[in-house]
Amino acid sequence: xxxxxxxxxxxxxxxxxxxxxxxxxxxxxxxxxxxxxxxxxxxxxxxxxxxxxxxxxxxxxxxxxxxxxxxxxxxxxxxxxxxxxxxxxxxxxxxxxxxxxxxxxxxxxxxxxxxxxxxxxxxxxxxxxxxxxxxxxxxxxxxxxxxxxxxxxxxxxxxxxxxxxxxxxxxxxxxxxxxxxxxxxxxxxxxxxxxxxxxxxxxxxxxxxxxxxxxxxxxxxxxxxxxxxxxxxxxxxxxxxxxxxxxxxxxxxxxxxxxxxxxxxxxxxxxxxxxxxxxxxxxxxxxxxxxxxxx
Amino acid sequence: xxxxxxxxxxxxxxxxxxxxxxxxxxxxxxxxxxxxxxxxxxxxxxxxxxxxxxxxxxxxxxxxxxxxxxxxxxxxxxxxxxxxxxxxxxxxxxxxxxxxxxxxxxxxxxxxxxxxxxxxxxxxxxxxxxxxxxxxxxxxxxxxxxxxxxxxxxxxxxxxxxxxxxxxxxxxxxxxxxxxxxxxxxxxxxxxxxxxxxxxxxxxxxxxxxxxxxxxxxxxxxxxxxxxxxxxxxxxxxxxxxxxxxxxxxxxxxxxxxxxxxxxxxxxxxxxxxxxxxxxxxxxxxxxxxxxxxxxxxxxxxxxxxxxxxxxxxxxxxxxxxxxxxxxxxxxxxxxxxxxxxxxxxxxxxxxxxxxxxxxxxxxxxxxxxxxxxxxxxxxxxxxxxxxxxxxxxxxxxxxxxxxxxxxxxxxxxxxxxxxxxxxxxxxxxxxxxxxxxxxxxxxxxxxxxxxxxxxxxxxxxxxxxxxxxxxxxxxxxxxxxxxxxxxxxxxxxxxxxxxxxxxxxxxxxxxxxxxxxxxxxxxxxxxxxxxxxxxxxxxxxxxxxxxxxxxxxxxxxxxxxxxxxxxxxxxxxxxxxxx
Ligand SMILES: Cc1ncc(C[n+]2csc(CCOP(=O)(O)OP(=O)(O)O)c2C)c(N)n1
Ligand code: SF4
Ligand SMILES: [Mg+2]
Numbered sequence: 001x002x003x004x005x006x007x008x009x010x011x012x013x014x015x016x017x018x019x020x021x022x023x024x025x026x027x028x029x030x031x032x033x034x035x036x037x038x039x040x041x042x043x044x045x046x047x048x049x050x051x052x053x054x055x056x057x058x059x060x061x062x063x064x065x066x067x068x069x070x071x072x073x074x075x076x077x078x079x080x081x082x083x084x085x086x087x088x089x090x091x092x093x094x095x096x097x098x099x100x101x102x103x104x105x106x107x108x109x110x111x112x113x114x115x116x117x118x119x120x121x122x123x124x125x126x127x128x129x130x131x132x133x134x135x136x137x138x139x140x141x142x143x144x145x146x147x148x149x150x151x152x153x154x155x156x157x158x159x160x161x162x163x164x165x166x167x168x169x170x171x172x173x174x175x176x177x178x179x180x181x182x183x184x185x186x187x188x189x190x191x192x193x194x195x196x197x198x199x200x201x202x203x204x205x206x207x208x209x210x211x212x213x214x215x216x217x218x219x220x221x222x223x224x225x226x227x228x229x230x231x232x233x234x235x236x237x238x239x240x241x242x243x244x245x246x247x248x249x250x251x252x253x254x255x256x257x258x259x260x261x262x263x264x265x266x267x268x269x270x271x272x273x274x275x276x277x278x279x280x281x282x283x284x285x286x287x288x289x290x291x292x293x294x295x
Numbered sequence: 296x297x298x299x300x301x302x303x304x305x306x307x308x309x310x311x312x313x314x315x316x317x318x319x320x321x322x323x324x325x326x327x328x329x330x331x332x333x334x335x336x337x338x339x340x341x342x343x344x345x346x347x348x349x350x351x352x353x354x355x356x357x358x359x360x361x362x363x364x365x366x367x368x369x370x371x372x373x374x375x376x377x378x379x380x381x382x383x384x385x386x387x388x389x390x391x392x393x394x395x396x397x398x399x400x401x402x403x404x405x406x407x408x409x410x411x412x413x414x415x416x417x418x419x420x421x422x423x424x425x426x427x428x429x430x431x432x433x434x435x436x437x438x439x440x441x442x443x444x445x446x447x448x449x450x451x452x453x454x455x456x457x458x459x460x461x462x463x464x465x466x467x468x469x470x471x472x473x474x475x476x477x478x479x480x481x482x483x484x485x486x487x488x489x490x491x492x493x494x495x496x497x498x499x500x501x502x503x504x505x506x507x508x509x510x511x512x513x514x515x516x517x518x519x520x521x522x523x524x525x526x527x528x529x530x531x532x533x534x535x536x537x538x539x540x541x542x543x544x545x546x547x548x549x550x551x552x553x554x555x556x557x558x559x560x561x562x563x564x565x566x567x568x569x570x571x572x573x574x575x576x577x578x579x580x581x582x583x584x585x586x587x588x589x590x591x592x593x594x595x596x597x598x599x600x601x602x603x604x605x606x607x608x609x610x611x612x613x614x615x616x617x618x619x620x621x622x623x624x625x626x627x628x629x630x631x632x633x634x635x636x637x638x639x640x641x642x643x644x645x646x647x648x649x650x651x652x653x654x655x656x657x658x659x660x661x662x663x664x665x666x667x668x669x670x671x672x673x674x675x676x677x678x679x680x681x682x683x684x685x686x687x688x689x690x691x692x693x694x695x696x697x698x699x700x701x702x703x704x705x706x707x708x709x710x711x712x713x714x715x716x717x718x719x720x721x722x723x724x725x726x727x728x729x730x731x732x733x734x735x736x737x738x739x740x741x742x743x744x745x746x747x748x749x750x751x752x753x754x755x756x757x758x759x760x761x762x763x764x765x766x767x768x769x770x771x772x773x774x775x776x777x778x779x780x781x782x783x784x785x786x787x788x789x790x791x792x793x794x795x796x797x798x799x800x801x802x803x804x805x806x807x808x809x810x811x812x813x814x815x816x817x818x819x820x821x822x823x824x825x826x827x828x829x830x831x832x833x834x835x836x837x838x839x840x841x842x843x844x845x846x847x848x849x850x851x852x853x854x855x856x857x858x859x860x861x862x863x864x865x866x867x868x869x870x871x872x873x874x875x
Contacts, residue, residue: 006699009701009737011737038721039724040698040719040720040721040722040723040724041719043565043718043719045561048729053738055726055728055730055738056726056728056737056738059701059724060724061718061719061723061724061725061726062725062726062727062728062736063561063564063591063726063727064726064727064728064729064730064736064738065557065560065561065587065591065727065729066557066583066584066587066729069553069554069557069584069587071554072549072553072554072555072557072558072561073557073558073560073561073564074561075558075561076519076521076547076557076558076559076560076561076562076565076569077561077562077564077565077718079519079545079547079558079562080518080519080545080561080562080565080566080567080569081565081566081567081717081718081719083719084565084718084719101550101551101554102550102553102554104550105549105550105554269539269545270540271539271540271543271544271545272545275543277518277519277543277545277562277565277567278518278565278566278567278717280518280543282515282516282518282568282685283516283685285513285514285516285542286680287510287513287514287678287680288680289541290510290513290538291500291510291677291678294500294501294502294506295326295498295499295500295501295677
């Protein structure tokens with residue numbers, strides 16, 4: 001039986017003390033332990049960012065790829081060896097900015113991978129520029145007069161685009177996040193977990209305190225994740241009043257918004273039904289029949 | 296004088312007139328009669344309208360290129376005559392559709408001799424078909440004129456239209472027969488070029504570069520292919536996906552080329568041989584992940600089927616403008632191999648080799664082709680399967696791994712190559728890291744670690760040098776008066792030119808460079824130092840191989856034949872240059 005320690009490389013995280021990334025790291029380790037997995041049985045693909053730096057702290061078969069490109073790498077690993085649990089981890093800039101094109105197609109493709117996004121609504125590693133989820137009007141290093149663009153809504157996007165497991169977590173609630181990750185890994189299909197992750201260094205709006213004031217857990221509100229219309233309605237709820245106000249009424253829901261059972265991409269490939277690609281022998285492949293067609 | 300079994304046939308018409316199927320049927324009919332062909336299609340970047348041509352050069356000996364001299368021209372539109380009549384040799388013939396008024400008037404006004412009017416549209420109608428079936432009337436007419444047995448055509452039509460059902464097959468056969476009989480009775484005695492069936496012992500195939508690459512990859516055990524459609528690489532995707540279930544492959548059309556190359560790196564990491572193919576534009580998008588393949592030491596094979604750039608360029612034409620790009624694409628120093636096959640057999644053989652190198656030496660291998668090589672068909676003997684051996688390189692042995700330690704995946708070795716573990720293998724845990732890393736893959740920015748790991752990766756280039764058996768090839772006699780220097784698809788036209796020049800009593804040889812990285816400095820240098828007169832031949836503006844040779848050997852090849860109008864070099868251009 002593995003313990004949390006087995007999933008640590010020995011390098012202590014270089015994240016700022018108090019960063020929300022720690023909670024996600026812990027939840028991932030917990031989720032692996034609770035599923036009885038050994039480190040060598042898991043593959044995690046990381047993007048580039050503070051989030052992706054977890055590659056050096058998490059002891060698994062890791063792939064620390066390029067900025068925005070974790071999804072294609074994870075997709076191919078799954079197609080090459082569909083018996084392996086594959087998780088992708090990255091930031092909001094990584095997944096919703098530079099890598100958004102891949103994400104949308106991965107969701108409609110429904111390959112069985114779990115994607116955990118550290119959504120700190122800022123570019124952390126490059127020291128504080130606006131991100132695709134930065135709130136309108138927020139001052140960042142690259143928006144000194146306030147962000148002009150509207151933020152994207154990852155949960156609504158995922159429901160709309162065909163992800164079959166759509167959840168929001170909060171790095172301040174490791175217990176719930178652990179459960180969401182386990183649920184996502186057990187789910188057969190593409191799972192997106194958007195994790196609200198305070199960046200204590202560069203995002204001075206969306207702090208732990210700000211979230212604690214607003215967060216509600218969906219299952220405690222009796223939400224049924226197979227109800228797509230309700231899931232959509234919940235996804236649409238997001239604070240309209242951004243400043244810290246003890247009397248605010250806006251809600252942010254966390255938990256499983258939507259789950260759908262749809263055949264995975266790989267289950268629709270008959271050539272994978274007997275063996276994973278990586279298990280196939282490649283010695284002595286005979287191309288004679290193909291040559292004859294050209295004669 | 297009767298000329299037997301040397302005919303260069305060309306058919307032209309609007310896109311949508313069935314020029315491609317007419318050409319392929321003509322070429323395969325010749326193949327089945329024991330003749331050798333080179334078949335070459337030109338088409339614009341349009342689906343309908345625009346001008347298409349298909350040329351088939353037929354002989355008894357191995358035909359290695361197209362030619363600018365046509366013996367029999369078949370015109371389904373006026374443009375064919377306008378654009379190609381000047382290519383016709385003096386005793387050549389023109390077949391045209393006399394039902395097309397403008398075409399008739401134009402043909403009669405431009406040429407009297409050997410001008411064979413055929414009521415193609417009428418014959419198509421009498422056969423019971425529509426005007427589109429004129430292409431088969433045209434092929435039938437051609438074979439009728441040159442007295443080639445009709446039954447080859449009959450059989451091939453059945454094979455080509457197999458999926459369309461017996462009715463369509465019969466229609467096409469009737470149309471072809473109508474053209475055949477009409478021309479055979481009326482004109483065949485007037486035309487001196489004839490094709491005769493030959494018995495041959497060894498079976499041959501008619502194949503293009505893209506198909507040969509696909510076959511090389513399947514043979515090499517490539518199981519994962521990801522690509523985004525881009526001419527002239529697309530037919531590799533089509534070919535492979537059709538074999539997906541027969542050979543247990545996963546073939547994925549991706550959202551873009553960035554996804555394609557990141558996917559093949561991922562599949563390689565998981566232990567599966569993988570490949571992508573694109574043209575220069577798509578390769579531009581792949582450059583960052585090419586370095587990822589180098590940095591993480593996940594071997595990949597990337598095919599660049601070049602077309603004229605920059606930007607969208609001339610999408611359906613040919614050029615060799617990306618040699619420097621393939622060599623230098625990507626930030627930083629990382630090892631790569633760049634191979635350039637010159638004909639379909641080399642496409643097959645070098646693609647197989649590329650997969651072995653990618654696996655064993657754990658780095659990206661680029662295969663450079665171009666539109667001309669990718670899509671032109673050549674008659675070759677059945678590919679050899681026996682001498683090809685899969686070489687996966689060093690895989691970690693699970694029994695010898697410590698279960699709880701991290702695996703030293705990037706161990707520093709003499710060769711620079713370290714043994715690898717595969718995800719899921721107990722005791723093999725490591726991180727494939729695009730950040731500089733220590734020997735287990737954890738990010739590390741120490742000066743010493745950086746230096747050691749970079750040197751380890753770069754060492755692989757020297758280690759694999761000997762693994763590439765024929766980085767150059769020399770055709771013709773050593774010590775010839777003239778040495779032609781080239782790479783890739785110019786090989787065919789160069790060898791055809793040499794055949795003609797040798798016939799004229801000239802001594803010409805050809806240095807073909809097949810590998811650019813690692814560059815075969817010694818081999819190239821020793822051939823070129825001895826050469827009496829050197830001529831560089833490239834399908835690009837800047838003479839990229841010439842520049843590379845100068846950089847690596849100090850030898851400057853002053854004489855150059857450079858062509859960059861999107862068209863392949865033809866043998867006559869080389870012959871004319873040599874003859875001054
Ligand atoms: C192609 C490319 N462009 C830019 C960068 C620089 N870069 C590194 S991380 C990053 C953004 C990080 O933001 P996010 O993905 O939200 O991750 P975080 O650091 O916030 O966890 C950028 C722009 C890069 N590494 N690669
Ligand atoms: S910059 Fe922000 S996201 Fe990055 S480690 Fe520090 S607190 Fe965390
Ligand atoms: Mg971020």
